[in-house]
Amino acid sequence: MSLAARSVELVVGPFRSSWRAGLGWTIAFVLLVVSTVAFWPAFKGSTALNEAFKTLPQGMIQAFGLQDFASPAGYLRGGLYELIVPLMFAAAGVMFANSATAAEEDAGRLELFLAQPVTRQSVLLARSLAVLGWLVLLAIVVLAAQLASDAAFDLEIAYARVLSTIILCALLGCLYAGLAIAVAGAFAQPGLVLSVGLGLALVGYLVAALFPLSDVLTSWRQVSPWDWALGGDPLVTAAEPWRYAALAVPALVLALLGIVAFGRRDIRSA
Amino acid sequence: MTASAAIRVEALVKDYGRFRALHGIDLEVSRGEVFGFLGPNGAGKTTTIRCILDLLRPTAGRIEVLGLDPRRDGVPLRRRVAYVPGELRLPERQTGHQLVAAVARLRGGLDPTRQTELARRLDLDLGRRLRDLSSGNRRKVALLLAFMSNAELLILDEPTNGLDPLIQHEFLRLVREVREAGTTTFLSSHVLSEVQRAADRVAVLRAGTIVALGTVEELRGRARQRVDVWFNGSPPAAELGRVPGLEHQLVEGRRFAAVLAGPIRPLLEVLARHDVVSMLVEEPDLEDAFLDIYGSVS
DSSP states (O other), X not given: OOHHHHHHHHHHHHHHHTHHHHHHHHHHHHHHHHHHHHTHHHHTTOHHHHHHHHTSOHHHHHHTTOTTTTSHHHHHIIIIITTHHXXXXXXXXXXXXXXXXXXXXXXXXXXXXXXXXXXXXXXXXXXXHHHHHHHHHHHHHHHHHHHHHHHHTTOOOOHHHHHHHHHHHXXXXXXXXXXXXXHHHHOOOHHHHHHHHHHHHHHHXXXXXXXGGSTTTGGGGGGSHHHHHHTTOTTTSOOOHHHHHHHHHHHHHHHHHHHHHHTTSOOOOO | OOTTEEEEEEEEEEEETTXXXXXXXXXXEETTOEEEEEOOTTSSHHHHHHHHTTSSOOSEEEEEETTBOTTTTHHHHHHTEEEEOSSOOOOTTSBHHHHHHHHHHHHSOOOHHXXXXXXXXXXXXXXXXXXXXXXXXXXXXXXXXXXXXXXXXEEEESTTTTOOHXXXXXXXXXHHHHHHTTOEEEEEESOHHHHHHHOXXXXXXXXXXXXXXXXXXXXXXXXXXXXXXXXXXXXXXHHHHTSTTXXXXXXXXXXXXXXXXXXXXXXXXXXXXXOEEEEEEOOOOHHHHHHHHHHHHO
């Protein structure tokens, strides 16, 4: 059988075995997006709400993206794309990556596959592609749910702005998935992979959300991938190309580091 | 050292942190033989096997399998090797058929006739989900994968764990069949009778060191045998006392009983000079040899 069949098996196998988690994330994303947009008609053009939010501390408004909440872009930012959607993409990326790599190895289930005529590197590369596949699929799901509910609940926003924002959120997920693969490539410890991946995702959010509140720290918010992804307010203004690259390139480099490390160490047995 | 070795391991050392699991192992498995790798749990059998398969990276030493370096030539090598892990973990949600198909896609090709035949001989239902199978049935799935592979070298780590005696018997038949076809089998086990029945040569591993290496017959030669001799008259106790390797001697009237460790010839030479009525020598089994070797090193 051909190299192609082997490569397909290496990617499709782990992709397929994550379908339960994939279905769970799909349902969660769809419910979140639809239920959030469903309340749009109640907030649409509400000056009272804007006034109410203005009484909140400026930092809190910034942190939760509540500025201009009565506009379509402001509503989607505050309700979905400032925190919850990117956080879900980051969590999904880390969890898919962990379950395809460190968790499988820790459970002893990689042993039989690594004893087949495949390189370790190709196994981890294929599993990274399976994770990427799920993140792409989830991005399409979110985009479809967003566009459908925009139409259903009369929320008017440029298609290009929504698309770009969702791509940036998914790339943020890829970045943390890449980080998880780097850790999993070096250490077969699912606990470590999850805590580093999810921990740094949360730290990234806090840095981007809270550092701007301090005059001293505000310029440091740029160290956070969240700022690279969403700092330009992509629902309002077109994101600069470097923002995509700033997420995609490190994601790729981290995954490659993991793949190289995986080729150099002992495989854990059950 | 011959050029045709299936597995050649030289001075293999493996450390896990500060713990040394293998203390410089040397062994050579010839092509076409069934090589038994015996030792209690924790002796280092699995560590050795995982080094041979490049799942573990040796701390020191050299490994050559089918003339190839497991690390550098891993892919072409593993195409010619099939492996049944000792700690067997299979993808739980798949059925046996799905796993067999997946492995076949990775190895390239599958002989459905052979698959059906093996499933029948191992009494295995491949249609069931792997998580619903008993550990014995999961092991059958792994054995089926190995015997289906047409590999030149089978590396089987505790392959009969959890199998019932009938299937164990069938397994030994399969090993003999592939041996006839020229396949080399590296069979790790702590089940002595299995190795005794299947293997041409045996290495005994203890605490990361090979403590015995030889043919099954040679190992038997090192085993202790119970000897009972009845004389027509009093046993020649003094003369028998000088026979090397004769221990726990007991004289009871005309009967002489002892345990013989070592070759039997010196004893026979003494007995030939006397009026022996009857003699009983229990056949040693490898278990005795095994325990003997352990006894002598511990």
